[in-house]
Amino acid sequence: MARRIVAAAAIVTIVTLFFLDRNFRVLPSSIHEYLPQHHPGIVITDITITRCSGINPFSSCKLEGDSWHRIEKDLFLGKALTSTAYVHIQRKKEEELTPDDKVVMDITVGRLDPGSSVKGQEDERWEARPSGLWIKRSAKRHASDSKSAVTGVDVLFGDDAVEARDGWNIVGVPLLLDSGSIPAAHITIRRGTQQPAQRPQPRIHDTGKFKIMQLADLHLSTGVGACREAVPDSYNGGKCEADPRTLDFVSKMLDEERPDMVVLSGDQVNGETAPDAQSAIFKYASLLIKRKIPYACIFGNHDDEGSLPRAAQMSLIETLPYSLSRAGPEDLDGVGNYYVEVLGRGKTTHSALTVYLLDTHAYSPDEKKYHGYDWLKKNQIDWFKQTANSLKPKHKEYSHVHMDVAFIHIPLPEYRDPKQVFKGQWREAVTAPTYNSGFRDALVEQGVVMVSCGHDHANEYCAMSMNTEKQLPALWMCYAGGVGFGGYGGYGGFVRRLRVFDFDFNEARITTWKRVEYGDEVGKKVDEQIIVDAGKPVAPMEG
Template identity: 65%
Template sequence: MTRRIVRTACQLAALTFCSIIVVYFLDNRFRVLPSAIHNVMPAHHPGLVITDITVTRCSSVNLISSCKLDPEIWHRVEKDLFLGSGWVSSAYVHVQRKKEEELLAEDKVIVDIKVGRLDPSSGQKGEENARWESRPGGLWLKRSAKRHASDDSRAITAVDVLFGADAVDPRPAWETVDRPLLLDVKGEIHEARISVRRGKPAAPAKGVPRIRDNGKFKIMQLADIHLSTGTGNCRDPEPADFDSGMCEADTRTLDFIARLMDEEKPDLVVLSGDQVNGETAPDAQSAIFKYAEMLVKRKIPYASIFGNHDDEGSLPRAQQMELIETLPYSISSAGPEDIDGVGNYVVEVLASGASKHSALTLYLLDTHAYSPDEHAYKGYDWLKKNQIDWFKQKADSLKKAHEGYTHIHMDLAFIHIPLPEYRDESLPRVGKWREGVTAPGFNSGFRDALVEKGVVMVSCGHDHANEYCSLSPNESGNPALWMCYGGGAGFGGYGGYGGYHRRVRFFEVDMNEARITTYKRIEHGTAAQLAERIDDQIIVEGGKAKGL
C-alpha cells in the first residue's frame, strides 16, 4: 500500500518534492535523507538522439546563478554533481534531445564525448578529428559531420552520470567516459563521470537458471558486500598489514568475489542484502552497477534482496529494484505490491535440458530494516503476517506443478536479517558463532511456516562475523530446517570479532541424489591462500534436512 501511495503522490508532485516523499514513506526510520534530491532515475526514451550537452552550476548565495535551463529545450539529469557536498554550490548535466523525426536540417547529433583541459583535436587533421566544442566542466563534444546522422552507430542517444574512480556501467550499449568532469571536488567519491548510450536501447539479456546436464547446480551467496560510491575505505581488514597503504574496500571486495566466480563458476548468485553501504553511497546507482558489472560480464543470473543499509543512501528500495530489474541477467523482482516490503518473490530453477519443470524453488523475502516499535521490540524489523501468508499460498499453489518433476523437488529460502530461532545456542551447528545474533525481538513465525511447507534450508546475512549453519528440528525432534549464515564478504562493512576473514558461502546441489552440500571460501589477502575451503557439510540428503 505504501508504494502505491508514493507513486500516486509522485505523479501529482513536482520533481524535488516527489523525491522527498519517496524517502519519507519508504525509509523505515522516517528520515528525509540529505541526498534525497539525487534519487530520481534518469529517463531514457527510445527514438531520441542527443544534440547538445552542457553543465550548469549555481550557488544558493548568488541569486543570478541557476541550475535550471528551459525545460522545453533541456532535460536535466537529476544528480547534483557535488552529491550535496558543495554546501552552497550545485551543478547538473543538461542534455538537448530530440525525436529523430523532429530533427531540423541544421541539427547535428553528438557522436563522441571527451573530458580534459585541452582540445582533443589539437595537432590532428582529417574529418575524424573535426572540431570539438567546449562545454563547462572540461566537457568536449563532437557532432556528426553529416546532417542528422541519427542512424550513425556512434550517435549518442542517452546520457547519465555516475560517480567514483571505479564507476562502471553494465547496461547494454552504455560506456563510461574515462575521465571525470573537471570540478573542484575533494576525494574520488565525488568524481562525476558521464556515461553514454550509443544507438537504440537494447533489451537486456535475461539468464534462465537451469540444472546442468550432469544434474548439478551451484549457488553463490553474497552476503553484506557493503559497496560504496567510489572505492571506499576498509573496515577491520584481515590480515591488518596486508596493504601498507590505503586499503580500498570495494576494490578488495570485488577482486575477491571476481576470483571466486571465475574459480567456482556458480550457476546463480543470490545477493542477500546490504549490497549498498548506504552511509557511504551518496549515489547508490554507482554502487549497484559495480556488482552488476561482474555478473553481467560472466553472464551469471542473479537475484537480489535488500538489507537494512541498502536504502540509507540516495535510493529507496522501490527505486533500487526498478533499476535492478532492468539490468542484464538480473532475475530480481519487486514482488506483489499488496504485501509489505520490496523484493518478495520466487526464483524457479528449471530442470536440465529443455524441461519446463522446476527442480528447485528459491523463496526470497524482504526482512525490512529497523523495528517499527522500538518501545516494545528494540532492534530490527520482522517478516509481516501478509508476507508469511503470501509465502504459504505461493508454496501451496506451486505444489502440483512441482510434482511433474521426475526427481525430488527441493525448496530453499533466502532473507537478510536472521530469524529469532538463530539465537538458540543449543542447536547443533557447523561454523563459528562470533557475535550476538541481531534477530528481531518479535517472532512472527516464519521459521514454523518454512518447516510446514517443507523448505529444507534458509540462509541469511546481516551478522557479518557469524558464519554457521545450525539444524532446527521438527516437533518430533527430527531434522527439519538448516538455518545458515552467508558470512560477511565486504570490506566496507565491519569485520572484527577475533580476526574475522571475509568469506563467501556456496551451496552445491546434486539433483541426482537430492543432496545439498555447503561450504565457504575465505579471503586471506593473497591469491595463493584464496583456495582455502572450509566447513564442508551435507545439509540435505534425499530431499530432506540431514542431521550431523
C-alpha cells in the same frame, strides 16, 4: 508506494517525459530522480554543465526552457560546501527538428580538443563545454536514427566506476571539477537503441549438479571506500581500500567456484558511504555480467540509506543483464518478494529447485514495543504459503526430488536458540527481530529445507532447527558471513568470507561450505557439511 517503472528496458537513458509505475501512477521524485527514461522519437541536441553557488539562495543550476532537462545528480555529491554542478541535456522530438538543429553524435571529456589534430568538415568539429566536456554534433536529420548517435547520457562516480549496462561506456577522463577528495564524476553514454537485457533461465547441468554462491553484506561505496577492521592490520602497509579488496576476493571466488547462480542477500550498498548508489550497484553487477552468471538480489537495512530507495534500486537492477531480481507483488510489504525457478536437466520445463527471496525490511516500526529490527509481515508470509502451495502440483511432476530453499537478510528469531546443533562460528549476538511473525514455521510447513541470511557479519554458522514433535531435523538455518570490507568485521579477528551451496539432484543432496579471504584456510572448503540428503534436512555427521 508505487515501485515499478513503465518500459523497464528504457529506464537507463537520460531523456524523459513522465515517470509512471505499471499502474500509470506518477512515481515520487525520490524514486526516479536518477533513473530517467528515453522516449522513442526524442533526440539529444545538446549537452552542457551548469555550476552555481551552494550557499547563495539566488544562484540556480537550472536552465530556462522546456527543452533542457537536468540529470539530478550533483556532480559534487552534495559534499562541496560552496558549489553544486549538474549535467543538462537538451532534447527535441524528431519531427520538430529544423535545418538549424544538430544531433549529438559523440561525447568525451578531456583538457584538449579531441579533434585538434584532425582536419575535417564543420559538422565533424568538437565543441567545448564546461568542465572539460566536448561534444560532436551532426546537422544531418537522419543522424538521430543512426546506431552511432548518442541516445543516453548518465553520470557515475569514483575512480573505480564501471558500466554494467549493455551498450553503455564511460568516456574520456573524469569531469574537470577540482572536486578534491570527492569521488570523481564520469560521463557515460549509450548509442543507438537500448536492447532488452539478457535474462537466462537457470537450469541444472546434465550431471545433475547446480551451485549457488551467497554474497552477504558487500557494503560497497561510491568510490573505493575505507576498510573497517580488516585482517591483517598490516595489509598493503595499512592502506586498505574496501571496495577493490572486496571485489578482488569475490572475483577470485567466482573464477574458482564457478557458480551457476549468485544470491546477493542484502546490504550490497553501504548507504552512509554511497551518495550515488547506482555506482555501487554497477560494481558488483559488472563482475557477474562479465562472467554471464545469473544473479538475484534482496535488500538489507543499509542499501537504501544512501541516494536511492529500494524501489528505485530494484527498478534499475531489473534492467541489468543476467539479473533475475524482481520487485515482486506491489500489494506486499517490502521490495523484492519473489522466487526463481531452476529447471531440471536437458530440455524439461519442470522445476528442480525453487529459490524464495523475501524482503526483511530494516528497523522496527514500533521501537517502544519491539526494539531493534523489522520482521516479515503477515501478507508476505501469506504470499509465500499461497505461492508454495500453488507450485506444488507442478513440482510433483519433476522426475526427481524437487527442493525448496530461501534467502533473507535479517535472521529469524529462531537463530538465537543456543540449544541447536550448529557448525561454524557464532561470534556475535543474533540481531533478529524481537517480534516473531512465524516465518520459520511457515518455511517448515511448506517443506523448505534451508534458509540462509546475512546481516550479522561475524556469524557464519548453519544451525539445525528441529521438529520438536517428531524429534527430526526440520530446517537448516545458515549465515553466509560478511564478505565486504566496507562493513564491520570485529569479533576476534573475523576473516571475510562467502558461502557456497552445492546441489546434487541425483541424490537430492545439498552440501555447503565457506571460502575465506585471508589466512591459513585460503583455498580450502571451510566447514564443509551435508545439510540435506534425499531431499530432507539431515543432522551433521560426526567430525
